[in-house]
Amino acid sequence: MSRYRLDPTPGQIAGLDEHCGHARFVWNLAVEQQSWWTPFRGKSPNHLERCRQLTAARAEFDWLRAGSQTVQQQALRDFDQSLRNFFNGSHRRPTYRKRGQSEGFQVVGKNARVEKLNRRWSHCWVPKVGWVKFRVSRRVPDFRSYRVTRDRAGRWHVAFAAVPAPIDAPGTGGVVGVDRGVAVSAALSTGELLRCPGLRPAEASRLRRLQRRLARATRGSNRRTRLTGQIARVKAREADRRKDWVEKTSTDLARRYDLIRVEDVNIRGMTRSARGTVEAPGRNVRQKAGLNRGILANGWGQLVQRLEQKAPGRVEKIPAAYTSQRCSACGHTAPGNRESQAVFWCAVCGHTANADVNAAVNIAAGRAVTARGGAVLTAPMNREPQHCAPPLVGV
Secondary structure, eight states, X not given: OEEEEBOOOHHHHHHHHXXXXXXXXXXXXXXXXXXXXXXTTOOOOOHHHHHHHHHHHHHHOHHHHTSOHHHHHHHHHHHHHHHHHHHHTSSOOOOOOOTTSXXXXXXXXXXXXXXXXXXXXXXXXXXXXXXXXXXXSSOOOOOSEEEEEEOTTXXXXXXXXXXXXXXXXXXXXXXEEEEXXXXXXXXXXXXXXXXXXXXXXHHHHHHHHHHHHHHHSOTTOHHHXXXXXXXXXXXXXXXXXXXXXXXXXXXXXXXXXXXXXXXXXXXXXXXXXXXXXXXXXXXXXXXXXXXXXXXXXXXHXXXXXXXXXXXXXXXXXXXXXXXXXXXXXXXXXXXXXXXXXXXXXXXXXXXXXXXXXHHHHHHHTTOOBOTTSOXXXXXXXXXXOOOSSOOOSOO
């Protein structure tokens, strides 16, 4: 999906905000309606029935009728698609959308039009708003629809739904292993250590100062609103740098290697909160929260996702168990081999290397090991040995 920065006028911003509010209102009504229906109450309404209910609501409420019917119906189509994704098992269940978060709407059909103004600027058509300019940072792809969104920092973007062409393999037969970490974002089996850029020390200090001020601000005050916007702009800068690093790194790996092997980790489970419950509170909650922030700040999931999109069929996931404790030279596996976060020293052969690079070499070789250091068996352990021919009876 190609995204471009919008440059709306103050009058157009009011219209875009209104479309976002209507799309969010229709989406939340669909979520509430879907949660009410159970197998005991009957079958939930389908998409056509929701559209009929939307028509009835527009006839009753003037503020809803003043908005764009195309934008509101498309919100129902998005909800219907999200339900299909949920029942297919690829996405989570649709949840409520909050003001200031997940702000956006989609324009489809004959309303999705783009005209070029000059080499740097073009404009797109938004119903009941008019032509909105956007900066052409790269070639606009062929599209059938586009989505207008606003992030937490108040920036408007237009994203065109287009599937990019995959990157061709170089054909050299090269294989690389990628070990993801917190201190080092991505360590390659070639010895390269890649780090995702984050906030500079001055920016991180300013973020902590703004967060302390926000904690003392009164809810609903203008000061709290202003501080929220300042914090959002700082975090948006960090997210932009992380996305830029992911795009450049994934493109570079897809162009240099035919096969890319990464460790198979459950990021959602690893970043789950350790707070626990009132009856069973968690331990080391603050340390676990810091680890969660470190994992998310290094873009583990984004990197693999973009690799799979740019190099389809050339990304393999290797079990991550004991890859950091296994010696890439002799194969000895022991917890004591990894002396620290960055130093690996084999107690048997004396091989020394960077701990992340050693794990990346194991991942590149596709070595999945067990707790005892042996290779993972593909056959079950409790099965009797099978002979090529049945044993002779009575001989």
